[in-house]
Amino acid sequence: MVSALHIITAALAAAFLLGLLKEQQRGLAYGITLLTLALMSWISAGWLWTFASTGTAAVEIFTAGTEPPFAINLRIGLAEAALTLLINLVGLLSALALKDTLLALGRRAMAVWLVAVMALSGIVLTRDLFNLFVFFELTVIASAGLVLLSEHAKNDGQALAAGFKYLIVSQFISAFLLIGIIFAYHATGTLNIDDMAAAAPLLGGGAAQAFALAFFLIFIAVVAELKPFPANGWALDIYESAHPAFSALFSAATGAAALFAVDKLLLIGGDAWLPMATGIGIVTFVAANLLALPQTNDRRLLGYSSIAQTGLILAVLGQRDILGEHTLYIAGGLLLSHAIAKAGLYWLSGLIAERGLEAWAALRGQPLLIFAFVSFISMLSGLPPFPGFYAKWELIHLLAGEGRIVLLGLILFGALLEAGYLFRWFGYIMKREAPTEVVDNVAHKFGAVFATLAALAAAWALSLVWGELAGLQFDRFNMLLALPLLFALAFLLLDWLPVWVKNSLAIAGLLAWFYLTYTEYDPLRMIFAVIFLIGGSLTLLASYHEHGRRIGFYPSAMLMFAGLAMLIRATDSFDFFVAWELLTVGSYFLILRGKHSEPHALSYILFSLGGAFLILAGFALATQGAPYFDLAALADLVQPLAPWVFLLLAIGFMTKTAAIGLHIWLPGAHAEAETDVSPMVSGILLKAGLYGLIVLLLTMGRQDFYGVELINAMLWIGALTALIGNLLAIFQEDAKRLLAYSSIGQMGYAMFGLALMNHLGWLMALMFVINHYVYKSMLFLSVGGVAKRTGTRQMYRMGGLITLMPLSFIATLIGIIAVSGVPPLSGFGGRWIFYNAILTAEARLPMILIFLAGPIAFLYLFRLIYTIFLGQLKDEFRRVKEAPFWIVLPQMIYVAILLVVAVVPGLVLRHVDAYLNHFFPNGGLIWEGTTITSQFGYWNPVAIMIIVGVIFMTLFAWLLFVNRRAQKVKQFNIVFSAERPFRPETTHFAWNFFAPYRKALGFLTLPLVTLFWSTMTDLLHTAGDLARRFYTGNGQTYAFHLLAFVVIVYLFGMGVRP
């Protein structure tokens, strides 16, 4: 094994060697630089491999042939090896990305680069306090110099100013550091970190006080290198102005090294200093994320994000007292995620010609780079399967276990802010107009592309590693190896195939998975399994209508289906949450594919992540420190914890079902999605939320929260959701939005049914689950097909399409009869069960809302069918054809299903009914022949169908007989106030269809919820925008900030210390 010391000597030797070369031998110099960096990486990698595979203890490296503390020593252990590898690799890859610049600037720049990387490794390796200072100074000086690399291209003096600001601040920092070191030395008589850590606790009286003060100076100086809020204006200027390849190093490697230095310092200071680290860290995390919100410059935005992540990790280090041995796993996961993602993003930024966030739309033509971007932001947001996810999971659980709820809340809040701007950015990339000047010729930027892809590979490799570690850490199967997820990821590799191949594969996969697992589901889960898997493959039939390759669709869709498939099989909190996140992310990508879906997809992912965080918090609270728990164990929770857990989980799930107040994401997301995506996200995905609620209610049931029966609250929410959802639906002009609002209403019904907490209520909810899947998928497909043909979703612009699109019309007709609950179709069964269910329920008031919601549904449904298919055909649509075959086919299948379910609802419901007896033994239905009897009433679907059919056919025959010579008349052959109209536009009554209703009840549809949320986001945004003005750009002001920071932390921190 090559001594880790040679990481340093190799870099220095090479740096000095470069001086021997002629100024013109730049290629050679560059080669030497790369070789050296590779050598350094190789040494680190060797050590990492040794430690990881054999688990040997850390190795000490002595210098000067003298033992510490009398000479400087270095140490390399697992963490050091990993960090130096990270640093050296980032250095190597950045050097690749910097090729042009380094070649232009010559050997001096390369030498500085080598020294910078070396110094960072030195910070990690050294165990001597003053040596740490030296390496820090090296880093500072090298960084200040490397900022100038961008001057080579831009030459506008900005980087120069930024470097100067950095030097100003570092002067203060090094003064504090030196004074702190010398007094710490004076107090303990040593400069060795371990020695000092051993000596410090033995100090007594005045010496201890003096040492504490000295340590404070050291600590604050090193923390200041982490760019804590608010003393970080200089860092942002550097991030903005520096060459992105340097920023990658500055963010990933410098941050990592400085954090490790803080970790070493905390070893000396002991637990008493942890709260200070946590405080600084969390404030930085939240504040930097807030300030990032209004950023428009990509590099500055990434800078804020870097600072935030560093703050988070600092806060984690500060929680070492409770994280214990998990600290390495958690902080390491967060740190590596941050480092790789940030480095990758900075390298990517090197490919973008302009600095606005929108300019990144230039990436759009490059699927691989897009995938890299997505992986990076997912990593930063802590989504599975990346290491940050595991880390966040454990962190939140441990925090919750110790009752550090405020910190937990702040972490989640900050993470949500971060996800907000990152995903907004992704939305820009996918949807904003690409600048005319696209990515600088990718071939020329080979280095940056290579570095980005390397980071991408590292990201996924780390996911694998962290998944394996999770196995060791808390006995989990590596989720990345879960079959559904692998299947979804496989589509990334298959994305070059034509649509029909991929679609067939996808359908086959869903069906195969169902075949493999169907024995595992109880009847309740079976319903969901059928909807998710069989239903999913049915919906996918519609995707055959697409041609070409449809890049990105299948990985996203299959990711969502993988999440769904894993969700119903999950038995413990971890699996459940992983599946939840996967389906959220997958569906987000799907929704984002819509033409105008950018803002809606964003609000979808934000609400979903917010909900997911609540679920995470709920799970964490519930486990009380254990890494995960069996979902069934939720039932064992007791007061006072249980209602809180219930509340968090319920709200989390209700964001997915779009309960009122949390619903504003849904209309846009579902309406703007692609034709075949809308049924997936509406018909299938919404059920995931219901499934969550079912799991929750099955286990936790009734909870009392300060005297409020939570179930009752849910009953109200369900009823209100049903009412408002329906009410909003009737005023939509956009057909798909109408359906989307209708979904909100329908989910309200289902929630209401669940919240009834009786046998029939649940049966009704499950019936809604099935019915809603069938008819909403059908309606979305039908309307989507129409919209595809007509090119508009505005209903008033359509009309009279019945003759041109008869099949779509039939599907819609059957659909609306089913939705409205008119006998004889299957919707009626739901209503019937509903009435029977509420007869036994106690809370009666919310039912009034439901009663009102029912007929209102009728209004929007009629509008849907009338304004599209009936009325006057417009001139521009006279040549419209029926929707594509593949869109119509599933609709017809749904029609068949609806008819079958209408006649024999027992087919499915019987089993569910029997199964529900386990939970609600009373009040089940009696299935006798074709009659279904409840405690209160009875119902015979077959008889109804026959009676209605016979009457209908008889009358029809009679009419045919009487009216046998009826002849079709032309479109305008109507009696119209004694005139004959000639323009369909003026004759088609469709716009503002329910005007009287708006006059009477319009006040109920005021967008108060939207107003609320937009005010919230505006407030955050404005807060961020105002607060960032505090970074005036003046280096002197930054110095003020730094000193004020030191003084404030001193007053706060030392005040509370004993």
Add this chain to the structure above:
Amino acid sequence: MNSMSPLILGLSVLLCVTLIGAALVAIRATRLPIAILAAGLVSLIASILFLVLAAPDVAMTEAAIGSGLTTFLFFFVLARVRGAEKDGDELAGDELAGVKHDGVGK
């Protein structure tokens, strides 16, 4: 030599006072060259102080580097930014003045 001799004490008090005086001059001087010279003087006094503090190595270094080289560096730069040396002072903080200096100054 267990107690400090009055001579050395007196000397060191004097040194400290001049040190601080020179430092004040260095930051208050209206003319930059004066300020630089005063800063050099501070270093020089400091190096004497180091001698008193029994640190000859440091004294030599401070004298050679702190008061010697650094001061020269300052003058080197100063010679190349003539005209802008008053920038940022309240007296000549006005931007116009700076431009005029640069445009007409040579």
Add this chain to the structure above:
Amino acid sequence: MSFDWMKIPYALLTVFIVFNYGLLLGAFIQKIGARAGRRYGIPVWQNYVDLIKNYGQRTSITHGVMFYLGPVFRLTGGIGLLLFVPTIYGSYMFSNLSFAGDLILALYFVFFGTLGMALGAGESGHPHAAIGITRGLSQVSVAELPFALAVFAVALQYQTLSVTDIVAAQQGGVLNWTLFTNPLAVAAAMLAFLGSMMRPPFDVVIAPQEIPIGPPTEYHSAYLALMQTNRAIFPVAKMVIYMNLFFGGATSWPEFAVKVFLLYLFSAFVGVCFPRFRVEQSIRWFLIWAVPLGVQAILWV
């Protein structure tokens, strides 16, 4: 409670009786209204004449399939509604086809005809038809609310959804009627009743006075005849439900005739006395006056 073949002729008999009664009743009420307005009014058999005339008309055109099917839906709705509810309490003959479902079936089947009508009229391409439909749907959606509340109150009161059982519970004297055991529910339901009868003040939906508006605008000849048939059957079917739920049902045809007549008269009476509401006015009116009654009814049960 199950099916046997004899039910079919019996059901047809019910339909026949109700059809004729409905035709006569309609004309009769119209005459009363005319007399109240100091006019002479139509002859009592006028509806028969109209019906025969319309069935006999030659010109017959169609705007399309749904236009054609609209009246069929409509009449199916009317007849189905009638048949899903027992007409005469205690009579096997006139229990109709109520074995197929309970009160809820009847409640929801009301919409079947409405939907069909709306669809048919929609295809006529006549904007006034559509306007009428929007008005009608708007108004009905709210008018139904007090009714639903009242029904729910009644179902809660008797702990059953079976119409027969509800009627059974009201036997044994006038004071056992829901009218007296749950007056709030009945009040709410009667206000809703006004709204669903398409008579003033809630008849803006079909607004016959100024311009022809509403679903039947384009219908004529046999179509119109079917709808006229329905207009005879449907209100009676609806009143049968009211009668059964609130007024003790009917144990014989005379009792049936009287109760239905009185109910019809009630709506006609109100219609004569009050001016017409615009739709938004009637929505507000129902929400302010009828719904609170229904809520009270539910809470007091």
Add this chain to the structure above:
Amino acid sequence: MIKRAIALLLTLAVGALFASLLVGYVPDSELNHTARYYAERTAEDIGAANIVTAIIVTYRGLDTLGEVTVLFISAAIVGLVLAQGRVLNNAPNNAPRQTRAPVSELLSTGSRVLTPLILLLGVYVFVNGHLTPGGGFQGGAIVASGMLLLLLADPLKQFSHRLIAVLESLSGLLFVGIGVLGVLLAGGFLDNRLLPIGTLGELFSAGVIPVIYSLIGLKVGAEFSSMLASLSETNHTENSEET
């Protein structure tokens, strides 16, 4: 004014912090264990009479290597910064240089005489670093001041960048190389016992310390010189014309 007030306030707050350090300071009456080790063992282990030198070159040799590197990259960056915007010195002296009034005869002659002496002094200081106060850094600074004198005498003088760079690099390389040799042949990185320790107080004693200190001296001198040279080559005209 508010700015000054805040600045004063902040400075005073930091001053308060320092004051409590000052108040809490109790001078040691005996050497602490680290210092005691040096005092007792330096002569024996290292063989250097100047303990500070022993610490700098051997015990804390890694610091010193870092320190040299600081100067190295400072010089490099100064060079880079000042070269920015200039045509990279592929073709060095093509542009006509600004002429200045020649300096006085006295100064130029004097400098020619003095410079070798100064250089000699510098070499003396760093070669004797392990015996007397002073060493590589001080010596290097003295060497650089010799260069300075030359520059003052002839502002247009072009130093050979190449020479400086080679000197700088070679000494640096040797420094690292000796350090690595220590790993291979002696007790560890930068162990001075590569060469015999010799007798305390003699010139050729203390193992490789004199060698290393000389290398440091050369390197530091070269680095200072290169900074000065870079600065001096940035002439006034260029600065103000550039935008």
Add this chain to the structure above:
Amino acid sequence: MISLAQMAMAAGFVLILIGFYGALTQRNLLRMIVAFSLANTGVHIVLVAVGHMRGRTAPILDAAVPVADALTRVIDPVPQALVLTAIVIGLGVTALMLAYALKLHARKHTLDIAKMTELKW
């Protein structure tokens, strides 16, 4: 009685504070650098003062201080070693800042730090 070390240390601290104050209030880059070099000198004084011990001599073993007496005769050499390093590093930073100031002046024709705020927020 106040010791020499404490007096020097106090002077060092005051020097640092003067330097800091100067750096915070002077807008001219060169003056800021001057202020920093004052502060640096102050830091060096403090460092050396911390290592000073009353009545002892420099840590050089020669005729005056034989090896055997070293333990009782010399002062702590470590701070001195540290200061040496610090001084050299300080010079490096100062030189760097000066070069930056020079270049910034060339670019912006001003040395006023308040005018170098294109990057902000």
